Amino acid sequence: MLGRVAPGVCQVVAVVNHQPNRNMATLKAISIRLKSVKNIQKITQSMKMVSAAKYTRAERELKAARPYGEGSILFYERAEVAPPEDDPKQLYVAITSDRAIPRLTTPNSRSFARRCARRRCRGEGGSYCEVIGRLPPTFSDAAKLAEAILTSGYEFGSGKIVYNKFRSVVSYQQSDLPLYSQKAVQGAPKLATYDSLDSDVIQSYMEFSLASMLFYAMKEGACSEQSSRMTAMDNASKNAGEMIDKLTLTFNRTRQAVITRELIEIISGAAALD
């Protein structure tokens, strides 16, 4: 029995070294680890609860925000807007919502944003990096962002909003929304589908659709973040649970081993006296 326990014992001793009494120290080390893992599990569980609540809210808000984005896309599709070939300048807006756990939530979109910012700036100058606070995004946020893009003085022919599209609780996908300049929209072949459009109306609509698409992309991002955070925390709790099981087993075995050894010592001592 002692031989079987030995590998596990050695591992734990390696963690807490310089202990004179091996078995006692091992037991103590294991119980300390057990306690810390249990605490971690408690933390991840409560984080999961928090993000589950946030996720339900984000999903509800996403449902309300969806028409903003889909309506704009539909307009471009119906009017068959195409990016102008004579204007190669492109605007990329990368929307991501992660702060604390970037690796878990949005590796693609974030690194894409960084890369874009670098490349854009070297070529044209004047890209923006946005920091959004703890609260879920509002339309005013999107409006401010759109305002900043419009006033940045960068004349783009076409462009893309890159964001994380929420698909289900466990998955999201990096996707993009199209952006066009006013000229591109005015030159669209099927613009006549829409009634009473003059350049003023189109300009106003372009501004509004930029803001609403940004809003939609932000909401999608926020929802993806919360859902993947929830999944990640759920996984972490599960892993901690497995670890606790293993540690409990090791702890019990070690305790048993200690008792057995003490008994052997006592009995053999008694036998030696006889």
Next chain:
Amino acid sequence: MSAWRQAGLTYINYSNIAARVLRRSLKADLRNEALKRDESHVRITPWANGRPAPRLNKQTNSSAL
């Protein structure tokens, strides 16, 4: 051309101002909820040459607003 555009506002400004007025004119019980949607928590940092630009740039941008 409409008056607000002549004044240098974009449609976003215009509709935001309209929305704010509407929210403020709501009844008290609905107003509190609506005012929460009016808040914005965005900080905008201009980037140049692959890194965040100093404040100087920001001021020129905000004056352009």
